[in-house]
Amino acid sequence: MTKATVLVTGAGGYIGSQTVLALQDAGHRVVGLDDLSAGRSELLELSDRIAVADCADTARLRAVFEVEDIAGVVHCAALAVVAESVSAPTRYMANNVGGLLNVLGRAVEFGGVPVVFSSSGTVYGDPGSASGPLAEDHEVAPIHAYGLSKWVGEQALAFEGAASGQRSVVLRYFNAAGADLAGRSGEWHQGRETRVLPRLLEAATRGLQFEVAGDDFGTPDGTCVRDFVHVADVARAHLRALEYLWAGGASRLLNIGAGQGTSVLQLVASVEHVTGKTVPLRIGRRRPGDVAQLVADVGQADATLGWRPELSLDAIVSSAARWHARR
Ligand SMILES: NC(=O)c1ccc[n+]([C@@H]2O[C@H](COP(=O)([O-])OP(=O)(O)OC[C@H]3O[C@@H](n4cnc5c(N)ncnc54)[C@H](O)[C@@H]3O)[C@@H](O)[C@H]2O)c1
Known part of the structure; x- marks a missing residue:
């Protein structure tokens, strides 16, 4: 599609x-919607156009579809802090599942507008x-509740696809990290940052102690291993997914990651290398909901979308360091 309007x-x-x-x-026009609860x-x-609204608000969402010629939807809105979801499971389920159902309902109502859904590893x-x-195909x-809310969303898309032919691409991303290479966007939330890289960069630049959440995970150095994929690579996957759906592609479910694991201590070493500062460490307790290792096999995304990660861990850390220094 040459120039489309995307919600x-x-x-x-x-x-x-x-x-x-x-x-x-890529030349497209975007209607951005957010309730600014975290963003x-x-x-x-x-x-290009903005709507400050809850994506579970049927009337507001219907109005967006009525006014704009929406050719595709990327549904990223969700509450997305794992530990918070452990203590507030009902709030997470209601927000994340309720939002997806309303977005999906409107996509169907307005003629089967293709949907790309942010799921999670x-x-x-x-x-x-x-x-x-x-x-x-892993179990x-x-x-x-955060992971459950994503899986219920995936199932809703699959059931709707079987019933009405509604097409979607589900992207199960692993750990998005880094910032826009041109410095236009990055991690910036209401309140304190919760994810490991911004917290590490804050510790490095302000000389604060960083608490490693557990070193007894049964991984090579004992700390959690994650798959850090550059946010610009993740963003490009959405563009590829929409292009695939616009070309008539069938619904698919794809992992999006770097395809390799990095432990928390390896990430600390990269932050120290990029910033030239030592991060004072303390070993603390595990956080609720943390698992030892999550690494993606990304072969399907390559085979289906021609997408593969392009940016390295150093590019992730240095782009994030530039973003956080500017802020
Ligand atoms: N960051 C990651 O590594 C990662 C990994 C896997 C999946 N995801 C998923 O990707 C998506 C984006 O994650 P992110 O890291 O950008 O999180 P984020 O918190 O930065 O962005 C989510 C945005 O959704 C908004 N929002 C929440 N509930 C809403 C609602 N009901 N109506 C309207 N807006 C609402 C928030 O205000 C926020 O701006 C989420 O669905 C998240 O679950 C993220």
């Missing part, structure tokens, strides 16, 4: 705003410390 929900958030930029850079108006304003639950990269077994 991006969660456009005031981290991945949503980067996806807005990727779509605009920032400064990021939402990157969109956490749907695989706890595959154990000995597991290698996980393919899409799904969420261990917290």
